[in-house]
Amino acid sequence: EEIEKRGFKKALVVSDETLLKVGVTQLVTDLLDEWNKDYELFTKVKQNPSIENVKDGVAACKKSSADYIIAVGGGSVIDAAKGIGIVIKNPEHADVVSLEGAVTTINKSLPIIALPTTSGTAAEVTINYVITDEARKVKMVCVDPNDIPVLAIVDTDLMAKMPVSVAASTGLDALTHAIEGFITKGSWEMTDMFHLQAMKLIYENLEKSVAKDQIAMDNMGLAQYIAGMGFSNVGLGIVHSITQQLGAVYDSPHGVANALLLPYVMEFNGVVVLDKFRKIGEAFSLDMNVEDDRVIGIVVGAVRDLSKRLGIPQNLKEIG
Numbered sequence: 001e002e003i004e005k006r007g008f009k010k011a012l013v014v015s016d017e018t019l020l021k022v023g024v025t026q027l028v029t030d031l032l033d034e035w036n037k038d039y040e041l042f043t044k045v046k047q048n049p050s051i052e053n054v055k056d057g058v059a060a061c062k063k064s065s066a067d068y069i070i071a072v073g074g075g076s077v078i079d080a081a082k083g084i085g086i087v088i089k090n091p092e093h094a095d096v097v098s099l100e101g102a103v104t105t106i107n108k109s110l111p112i113i114a115l116p117t118t119s120g121t122a123a124e125v126t127i128n129y130v131i132t133d134e135a136r137k138v139k140m141v142c143v144d145p146n147d148i149p150v151l152a153i154v155d156t157d158l159m160a161k162m163p164v165s166v167a168a169s170t171g172l173d174a175l176t177h178a179i180e181g182f183i184t185k186g187s188w189e190m191t192d193m194f195h196l197q198a199m200k201l202i203y204e205n206l207e208k209s210v211a212k213d214q215i216a217m218d219n220m221g222l223a224q225y226i227a228g229m230g231f232s233n234v235g236l237g238i239v240h241s242i243t244q245q246l247g248a249v250y251d252s253p254h255g256v257a258n259a260l261l262l263p264y265v266m267e268f269n270g271v272v273v274l275d276k277f278r279k280i281g282e283a284f285s286l287d288m289n290v291e292d293d294r295v296i297g298i299v300v301g302a303v304r305d306l307s308k309r310l311g312i313p314q315n316l317k318e319i320g
C-alpha cells in the first residue's frame with residue numbers, strides 16, 4: 001500500500017547473502033511478487049559495508065533503473081543502501097570517500113524504505129551511515145540528513161530469525177546508543193526522554209527477547225528505534241569511536257565490539273556524570289538510594305552482568 005501511495009515503480013532490494021539464505025529477504029520479495037511489484041535484488045553487502053559494496057550497489061541500481069530502494073537487513077545493509085541512494089542522486093560523490101563526515105549533499109537520497117532485521121542499530125531512522133574504506137583501514141562516519149529513509153517499518157517478524165548471538169549483541173548496541181546519547185555533552189531534555197525510556201525497555205526486555213518472547217521482541221524493536229531518535233540528534237561517545245577502529249582494522253562485528261567496550265567506557269566516564277548514572281540506575285529499576293562512591297559500581301556492574309549473561313566477550317583477546 002505504501003509503495004502504491006508513493007507511486008514508486010521499481011525497487012532495488014538491498015539485503016545480504018545470509019538473510020537471503022535463511023529466507024528473511026524472501027518475506028519481503030514474496031510480498032512484492034504477490035502485489036506484482038517490480039524489483040531486482042542486490043545482496044553483496046558485508047558485515048562492515050565497504051566503498052566497493054556501495055559502488056557495486058550504485059551500478060546495480062543504475063542497471064535496474066530502480067526509482068527507489070528497499071533495504072532489508074541490519075545496520076550494515078541499511079547503511080549500504082543509504083550510501084547507494086545518496087550517490088545515485090549526488091553523482092559528484094561517486095568516489096564515496098568524499099561522503100565522510102558532515103557532508104552537505106545537494107539532493108535527497110533515492111527514496112529508501114528501511115526494514116530492519118535486528119533490534120539494535122536504528123539505522124532506519126538516523127542521519128548517519130558508516131562505510132569502511134578498506135584501503136585506509138578506516139570506517140567513515142557519514143552524517144547527512146538527506147539519507148534518512150522515507151519510511152521505516154519496524155516489524156519483529158523480520159527479526160525473528162536473528163541468531164541468539166546477534167540478538168544479544170545488537171540489543172546491547174542499542175543500549176550503548178541510549179547510554180552514550182544520554183551522557184554525551186550535546187544531550188538535553190528531549191533526547192534524555194528518548195534515551196531513558198529506551199534504557200528501561202532494553203534492560204527489562206533484552207534477555208527475554210533473545211529467548212524469542214514475542215512481547216519482549218516488540219519492546220526491543222521499539223527501544224532501539226527511539227534510542228535512534230535520541231542519539232541521531234546529539235551524537236555518541238568513545239565506545240563508538242573505538243569500535244569504528246576495531247571494525248576497520250579487524251572487521252569485528254559492530255554490536256559485539258560496542259557491547260564489549262561499554263562497561264569499560266562507563267567506568268571511565270562515570271565520575272563526571274554521576275547524577276546521570278543515578279538516573280540510568282533508576283531506569284534499570286535498581287536501588288539508587290546509595291552514597292556517591294557506590295553509584296558507578298552499581299550501574300556498571302548491572303551492565304556488565306547483563307553482558308555476561310548474554311554471552312558477550314569481555315575483553316579484546318576474546319574477539320581475536
